[in-house]
Amino acid sequence: MKHQMPVVKLEKVWKVYKMGEVEVQALKNISLEIFENEFVAIIGTSGSGKSTMMNIIGCLDKPSKGDLYLDGQNIIDLEESDLSTHRGKNVGFIFQQYNLIGTLSVFNNIKLPLDFQEYSDKEADKRVEDMLHLVKLEDKKNNLPSQLSGGQQQRVSIARCLVTNPKIILADEPTGALDSVTGKEILETLQRLWKEEKKTVIMITHDLNLAKYASRIIELKDGEICKEYLNENRKQIKISEK
Amino acid sequence: MKTTKCFTMALTMVLHSRLRSWLTILGIVIGVASVISIVGIGTGLSQQVNNNLGQLEADIITISPGYSKAQSFGPPGRGGGTFGETSSSNQDPLTNKDIQTLKGISNIELINQQVSGSVDLTYLGEKGTVTLTGVNQKVYYEITNDEVSEGRLLQPSDSNVIIIGGRLANGYFEKEIKINQLLSIEGRSFRVVGILDDTSNSIIMPIDSAYEVLENKEKNEYDTIELKVKDVDKLNETEEEIVTKLMRSRHITNEDDRDFTVKTNAESDSLRQEMTSTLTTFLTAIASVSLLVGAVGIANTMFTAVLEKTKDIGIMKSIGARNEDILIIFILNAALIGLVGGLIGVAFGYLFSLVLTYVGLTSIIAVKTVFVTLGVSIAVGMISGFIPAVNASKLDPVIALRRD
Numbered sequence: 001m002k003h004q005m006p007v008v009k010l011e012k013v014w015k016v017y018k019m020g021e022v023e024v025q026a027l028k029n030i031s032l033e034i035f036e037n038e039f040v041a042i043i044g045t046s047g048s049g050k051s052t053m054m055n056i057i058g059c060l061d062k063p064s065k066g067d068l069y070l071d072g073q074n075i076i077d078l079e080e081s082d083l084s085t086h087r088g089k090n091v092g093f094i095f096q097q098y099n100l101i102g103t104l105s106v107f108n109n110i111k112l113p114l115d116f117q118e119y120s121d122k123e124a125d126k127r128v129e130d131m132l133h134l135v136k137l138e139d140k141k142n143n144l145p146s147q148l149s150g151g152q153q154q155r156v157s158i159a160r161c162l163v164t165n166p167k168i169i170l171a172d173e174p175t176g177a178l179d180s181v182t183g184k185e186i187l188e189t190l191q192r193l194w195k196e197e198k199k200t201v202i203m204i205t206h207d208l209n210l211a212k213y214a215s216r217i218i219e220l221k222d223g224e225i226c227k228e229y230l231n232e233n234r235k236q237i238k239i240s241e242k
Numbered sequence: 243m244k245t246t247k248c249f250t251m252a253l254t255m256v257l258h259s260r261l262r263s264w265l266t267i268l269g270i271v272i273g274v275a276s277v278i279s280i281v282g283i284g285t286g287l288s289q290q291v292n293n294n295l296g297q298l299e300a301d302i303i304t305i306s307p308g309y310s311k312a313q314s315f316g317p318p319g320r321g322g323g324t325f326g327e328t329s330s331s332n333q334d335p336l337t338n339k340d341i342q343t344l345k346g347i348s349n350i351e352l353i354n355q356q357v358s359g360s361v362d363l364t365y366l367g368e369k370g371t372v373t374l375t376g377v378n379q380k381v382y383y384e385i386t387n388d389e390v391s392e393g394r395l396l397q398p399s400d401s402n403v404i405i406i407g408g409r410l411a412n413g414y415f416e417k418e419i420k421i422n423q424l425l426s427i428e429g430r431s432f433r434v435v436g437i438l439d440d441t442s443n444s445i446i447m448p449i450d451s452a453y454e455v456l457e458n459k460e461k462n463e464y465d466t467i468e469l470k471v472k473d474v475d476k477l478n479e480t481e482e483e484i485v486t487k488l489m490r491s492r493h494i495t496n497e498d499d500r501d502f503t504v505k506t507n508a509e510s511d512s513l514r515q516e517m518t519s520t521l522t523t524f525l526t527a528i529a530s531v532s533l534l535v536g537a538v539g540i541a542n543t544m545f546t547a548v549l550e551k552t553k554d555i556g557i558m559k560s561i562g563a564r565n566e567d568i569l570i571i572f573i574l575n576a577a578l579i580g581l582v583g584g585l586i587g588v589a590f591g592y593l594f595s596l597v598l599t600y601v602g603l604t605s606i607i608a609v610k611t612v613f614v615t616l617g618v619s620i621a622v623g624m625i626s627g628f629i630p631a632v633n634a635s636k637l638d639p640v641i642a643l644r645r646d
Contacts, residue, residue, distance in 0.1 A: 060560060060639045081564045088562015099557045099643065103258040115247045116562040160561065 013066035041214035092161030151182035273533030274587025284522030286604030376452020393436035407442030556642025576627020584619030
């Protein structure tokens with residue numbers, strides 16, 4: 001694994017927010033490598049910096065200091081438009097609250113990322129149909145998100161995430177708004193994407209039980225990586241501790 | 243993102259917009275309907291004025307006593323009057339001597355001397371006061387652009403006959419005046435031989451008869467002299483020649499002492515067009531205020547829409563929307579509000595115009611007016627929506643995604 005080029009590489013990353021006169025250090029000198037076809041869970045309590053890390057890995061936010069490499073390319077100096085294009089092609093988001101557009105049908109929600117890229121309607125429609133088949137929502141394609149259950153909405157969100165065939169899937173508390181049965185289904189879907197589709201999955205969660213689905217667990221505390229485990233045969237092997 | 247996709251997104255936003263957006267559209271509807279109606283009324287008014295004053299022939303020059311730097315409005319003698327400052331206090335009438343001088347100018351083909359004034363008339367016991375014009379009937383039928391709806395124009399051999407305006411014939415008195423009926427003017431009877439195809443109350447008769455019924459008019463003194471030129475291309479030279487020769491024959495050496503005015507119909511026509519155009523511009527400016535209020539409404543709605551759609555903007559950015567995509571979507575959204583408001587406004591303006599026509603006002607809606615107003619309406623939408631759209635495009639996706 002160490003000889004591979006990392007898909008995500010954070011090098012001495014700092015993120016500092018100003019709240020009035022006070023400076024808040026959300027991430028402190030983080031260095032991290034995530035490789036292709038890894039399922040990484042980033043865990044930590046509220047305020048530990050895990051959401052900030054997800055925003056930076058997902059190119060939604062830029063570090064205050066340090067470098068971020070995605071697929072070998074340092075994206076720190078990219079213009080806003082290039083960053084958006086990069087995000088659209090390489091990163092797929094799955095949010096806790098699904099974040100679907102309420103006025104668009106299931107079909108159009110899944111198609112939306114393709115609309116922002118140069119896909120022909122014919123190709124885009126075919127991809128959307130494939131995704132609907134994958135998440136088993138073919139019969140709901142004309143429904144509005146408000147007409148679906150929470151689990152169905154999260155499946156739409158997964159379909160929207162996968163439609164652009166991204167290298168990295170970023171899931172932010174993907175089961176946070178779901179009951180335990182539906183939550184388990186979603187986690188199994190993420191595992192299937194990792195194991196069968198060979199995707200790189202990065203999941204943010206505060207729940208250690210959910211993190212057990214991942215191949216590696218990174219624990220954050222006060223903006224720093226405090227522990228790192230490998231998850232092998234349901235046993236967690238500590239590989240570092242600060 | 244392709245513009246067509248942005249347009250579809252913008253259309254979806256308008257179609258799913260709340261009551262507030264439709265109220266904003268209503269604001270634009272009122273503005274556009276006002277502009278369409280008022281411009282329609284202005285155009286109708288202009289056309290009515292033109293119809294009433296008649297089409298002015300380009301080859302006609304008119305001479306009148308007194309000198310005014312400002313120009314006369316409309317054809318003299320029958321409803322036309324002067325406005326502006328008259329710089330000459332000396333208003334010696336035009337006489338036969340002037341006619342003789344004019345006959346010496348080679349480019350003049352016809353000369354029609356006229357007198358005019360108010361007269362009392364009686365018809366079947368009803369009385370009224372109208373404007374009468376005495377014309378040189380030997381040339382009148384050749385020089386005039388008057389047209390009759392019934393009967394005929396004055397002929398060289400006519401005496402004691404008149405032609406009358408369309409409204410005087412039908413509408414002025416309780417009973418309609420028909421061809422060959424007699425009218426009593428200042429106690430003398432005249433037979434109607436023609437009815438003009440216009441909406442005036444005027445009377446036209448041979449100049450010799452006019453001297454007999456008009457008070458304070460001396461024979462061989464004229465209120466206006468109308469000239470028809472042979473070669474219209476030499477109109478300006480002829481006008482200058484007339485001024486020079488008349489000044490000489492009237493023993494005027496200084497321009498400031500000039501006591502007569504020479505003008506061409508082209509000058510009067512351009513002045514008339516300028517006046518009606520000023521009127522229409524003034525009315526349109528008033529109507530545009532309501533469109534401006536509509537624009538403020540669009541800006542307000544778009545600012546609110548950006549607040550409402552903040553989360554959606556964050557979602558779109560997280561899945562690959564660029565700042566330019568968001569900017570175009572919101573500008574197109576505002577433009578669509580302008581377009582929808584404009585289209586409904588044009589329809590209402592047209593309906594209002596039909597109602598005005600039904601109650602007797604003239605309102606004309608030109609195709610050009612419709613397209614210009616629609617264009618302005620869309621532009622107003624885009625301009626009003628620009629700053630909110632820029633704000634939307636610059637939203638930080640992390641902050642936008644946190645919004646509920």
